[in-house]
Amino acid sequence: MSYLGFYNNGIVNEKENYETSLLSELYSLNSKSDEQIRYHYNFEKIGYLNYDSGDNNKNWAYVMLNEASEFLERYISFEGAKGDFEHYALFKVALYLHCLENECIVNNSIPNDLQYREKLS
DSSP states (O other): OOSSGGGGSSOSSOOTTOOOOHHHHHHTOOOOOHHHHHTHHHHHHHGGGGSOOOHHHHHHHHHHHHHTHHHHTTTOOOTTOOHHHHHHHHHHHHHHHHHTTSSSHHHHHSOSSTTTOSSOO
16 A cells, blocks of 8 residues: 555546546635636636735735625625635635535545535535
8 A cells, every 4th residue: 555646645436547636626626617617717816815916916806706706605704704814715615615516526525424514415
């Protein structure tokens, strides 16, 4: 048994010739749903809140966050959120919860346990 390579990547039922890991999928949460595709540009720009990208970029990230709020607030609330990183973390939680509702690598690889999910499917 080895811990090296993609044999121990955390992915359940992985596709042939597709190299990824559960860590990579959790970092770049993508359900490939129509809704997520629709807001792809917004989500890319919200990433500016994760690091010191300058005031103009952060202001643009908040504009993009507001445009995507209808989608994101189905999963989380930004009420009372303070600071850039807290908004970014809530955004990532919303994407995670969205992935758990859609047929994707993350949903297939996360255990069907209330420790990792809001509800069991």
